[in-house]
Amino acid sequence: MQAKVDFIPPMPPRQSGPMGLIPVARVMRRNPVESLAHVNFELTRISGPFLGVTIHTLSGPEEIRAVMLDDVEAWRKSPVTQRILRSALGDAILTAHGDSWKRQRKAMTPAFLKSRILALSGAMDRAGQGLVETFSNATGPLDVSGPLNVATLSVIEAALFPDPGPDFDRAAVRAAIDVVIGSIGEVRFSDLFPLPEWVARPMGPKAFAAMTTLRRAVEVQIARRRELGLEEDMTSLLMADTSMTDRDVRDNLLSLVVAGHETTAITLAWALYLLSKYPSVQARLAEEARAAIASEADPAARLTCLPYTRQVVEETLRLYPPAPMLSRRAIRPSRIAERETGKGDLAIAAFYALHRHHRYWDNPDGFDPDRFAPDRRPADPWVFRPFGGGPRACIGNAFALNEAILVLARVVSELEVRDAGDVPEPVMTITLRPRDGLRLEFAKRD
Ligand code: HEM
Numbered sequence: 001m002q003a004k005v006d007f008i009p010p011m012p013p014r015q016s017g018p019m020g021l022i023p024v025a026r027v028m029r030r031n032p033v034e035s036l037a038h039v040n041f042e043l044t045r046i047s048g049p050f051l052g053v054t055i056h057t058l059s060g061p062e063e064i065r066a067v068m069l070d071d072v073e074a075w076r077k078s079p080v081t082q083r084i085l086r087s088a089l090g091d092a093i094l095t096a097h098g099d100s101w102k103r104q105r106k107a108m109t110p111a112f113l114k115s116r117i118l119a120l121s122g123a124m125d126r127a128g129q130g131l132v133e134t135f136s137n138a139t140g141p142l143d144v145s146g147p148l149n150v151a152t153l154s155v156i157e158a159a160l161f162p163d164p165g166p167d168f169d170r171a172a173v174r175a176a177i178d179v180v181i182g183s184i185g186e187v188r189f190s191d192l193f194p195l196p197e198w199v200a201r202p203m204g205p206k207a208f209a210a211m212t213t214l215r216r217a218v219e220v221q222i223a224r225r226r227e228l229g230l231e232e233d234m235t236s237l238l239m240a241d242t243s244m245t246d247r248d249v250r251d252n253l254l255s256l257v258v259a260g261h262e263t264t265a266i267t268l269a270w271a272l273y274l275l276s277k278y279p280s281v282q283a284r285l286a287e288e289a290r291a292a293i294a295s296e297a298d299p300a301a302r303l304t305c306l307p308y309t310r311q312v313v314e315e316t317l318r319l320y321p322p323a324p325m326l327s328r329r330a331i332r333p334s335r336i337a338e339r340e341t342g343k344g345d346l347a348i349a350a351f352y353a354l355h356r357h358h359r360y361w362d363n364p365d366g367f368d369p370d371r372f373a374p375d376r377r378p379a380d381p382w383v384f385r386p387f388g389g390g391p392r393a394c395i396g397n398a399f400a401l402n403e404a405i406l407v408l409a410r411v412v413s414e415l416e417v418r419d420a421g422d423v424p425e426p427v428m429t430i431t432l433r434p435r436d437g438l439r440l441e442f443a444k445r446d
Contacts, residue, residue, distance in 0.1 A: 007277055008365050009319060010423055011356075014038050018048065033324050033352055033428045040353040041364070045336065054345045056336060059353035061360070061382030066336045067328050067347045069390035075328035075347060077392075084430075085258075087203050088180055088211055092251035093395070094259060101392075104252060107241035108395055111159075111234040117398050121300035123158035124403045127151040128410025135411065135442040141420035143437040144272060148265040153177065155403055156261050160234050160253055161221050173217050176210035181262055183207035214257075218250045256396070263322040264400045266433045270320040271312060271408055274367050276419040276440055281369060282412060285309055286445065289409035299406055306409050311369040313404045317386035319367060324352035324432045326388065351385050352432070415442045 015037035019027065027035045036057070040046060044060025058064050067075040076097055085095045093104045110116070134147045153174060161168065183203055203211065221235055230236035234256070238249045275282040285308055292305035330345045341347075356364040360383045361371070370376060378384055387394035394400070411417075418441040424434030 007367075009274060009277065009367055010425060011365060012426055014041070021051070024050070031427045033426065033432065036350060036353050040350060041356055042358055044357075044359075045339075054342060056341065056345060056347045057350055057353075058336065058347055059350045059357055060337070061354065061380050062337045064349045064351075064354060064385065065382045065389065066334075068349060068385075068388060068392070071334045072390050072392070074330050074332050074334035076331055078327035078329045078346060088183070088207075089255050089258065090247070090251040092248065092255045094255045103243050104248065105391075105395070107238055107244050107248075108252060110241075111237040112395050112399065114398065116234075116237075117402060118300040118303075120155065120159055120399070121298075121303065121402060121406060123155050124406040125299035125302075125410055127154050127403070128407040130154065131407065131411050132414045135415055136444060138442060141422075141439040141441050143439050144269055145265070145434070145437045148268050149178070149262065150174070151407060152261040152265040152268070152403065153257075155264075156257055159399075160256065162233050163231065164221060165224055167220065168217065172213060176213040176217075177257060177261075179207055179210035180214060181258060183210075214254060215250060218253050219246070221253075222246050222249055259394075260396045260399065262431055262433075264403050266320070266322045266431055267313065267316055267400070267404050268407055269434060269438050271316040271404065272411070272417050272440055273422075273424060273434075273438055274316055274319075275312070275412065276417045278367060281312065281367075282417060285312055285408070286412045286416075289413035292409060293413050302409070303402060303405060306405050307374075308369065309405050309409050309412075310401070311372040313401060313408065314372040314384070315367060315369040318355045318361075318371075318384060319365075320426060320432055321351045321355055321386045322431045322433075323386070323388065324428050325350050349385075349388075354383060354385065357383070414445060416445055417442060 012031055012034045015027075015035065017037060017039075019035070024035060037046075040057055040059045045056055045058050045063045047054060047056045049055070056063075058067065077095065082095050089095060091100060093101065093108055096104055128151070131147055131151050135142065135144075157164070157170070164170075183206075222239065225231065225236055225239060230240060235249070235253060238244055238252060239246075244252075275285065288306060288308045292302045296302040296305055326349045328347045328349070330341055330343055330347070332343050334341050336347065354360070358364055360378065360380075371378075382389065387397040387400075420439045420441045422434075422439045424438045425436070426432050427435040
């Protein structure tokens with residue numbers, strides 16, 4: 001089925017050429033993806049100096065692979081990212097380097113085995129059912145961002161704390177998460193300066209109080225398991241690794257909450273928006289979802305009956321990658337696609353530009369889930385990297401895909417998603433989300 005070719009989903013403006021310091025500062029504050037220029041979508045690497053540092057903006061598969069896989073030891077997560085995340089999440093999986101990271105990644109791995117992720121399918125389907133209820137009770141256009149965040153948070157909660165006990169204040173924890181994620185997502189002017197990573201980026205008093213609430217809530221969960229015995233949940237699996245202190249467990253659980261819930265909620269928001277604009281794609285997905293739900297009561301088994309829904313999710317991640325750009329700093333000289341790079345250089349893996357690159361995609365800014373059909377999928381896996389790549393690739397990749405597929409199938413099988421006239425502006429605040437939320441309308445299918 002052909003997607004509509006005359007409609008191009010909203011995208012941030014692109015620069016026509018290099019910018020000076022003040023315009024860059026303004027764009028970085030407003031929306032960092034707008035710092036990308038047309039040339040980033042046509043060439044694969046643009047290098048130049050900025051505030052005394054050589055910056056390589058990479059938008060080709062070979063170039064991105066060079067820093068994320070081929071010489072991964074040379075390219076560390078950049079100080080800006082570290083400074084932003086460390087103040088909230090300590091030295092856990094998202095921010096640690098070297099042996100400390102290896103130890104924590106290893107401790108986390110059993111929790112992400114395929115069978116464990118599949119066991120969460122019921123919680124994912126229930127999150128979809130909760131959304132059907134919320135969306136069908138709305139009497140007009142509804143901002144889907146809040147309900148989607150609640151839905152994805154409920155899945156993370158089911159994974160980490162399926163039985164949190166009577167004292168778990170879900171509402172207070174959810175409110176605190178919103179405050180912390182909001183504070184992490186703000187790009188500040190001072191973030192532009194290449195300060196070393198140990199210069200902590202202070203949190204405001206509101207974010208600090210919220211972080212304290214979250215840490216206490218997680219500490220109570222850890223203590224509860226020590227007292228009552230370990231269960232079959234992610235928290236217990238992390239605690240079972242003897243190399244992990246209670247503090248490591250706490251900071252890694254909070255890292256999962258931060259890394260794993262807003263990203264999936266945003267993916268679902270963009271997918272619902274795109275479906276509202278492409279009725280024929282929506283009709284095909286609804287047909288597949290209804291047949292899958294009718295024939296397969298077990299949500300885990302249903303996943304194999306939803307190949308087109310998967311294609312829609314992948315195409316959404318191509319156009320609106322929740323992590324549109326990642327940066328790395330070289331701790332020693334290296335090479336990117338046959339060219340020498342120096343110690344201290346900054347590499348920006350611009351997935352947003354890679355995913356819309358003229359060399360690798362036909363009609364790159366158009367929405368066409370069939371480009372992920374089995375016979376048309378890109379042959380080179382490095383042209384599509386919504387989950388990053390190499391050893392530090394997203395550990396929650398399968399978790400996120402399964403969740404997005406099951407939730408989308410449930411919602412679209414029961415409700416028709418309709419355009420409510422919103423033109424969402426994609427803005428990067430670490431993640432790429434609609435700037436002022438996203439209003440959509442829903443109608444029950446017969
Ligand atoms: C659509 C949803 C998601 C997207 C697009 C996404 C994307 C990414 C990306 C690009 C990275 C690499 C970061 C870097 O190299 O600097 C990453 C890392 C990570 N993600 Fe995800 N993610 C998603 C969902 C999840 C979920 C559901 C979880 C957990 C439940 C999760 C947990 C993590 C963790 C722990 C890391 C750090 C891995 C490491 O450094 O070893 N993510 N994610």
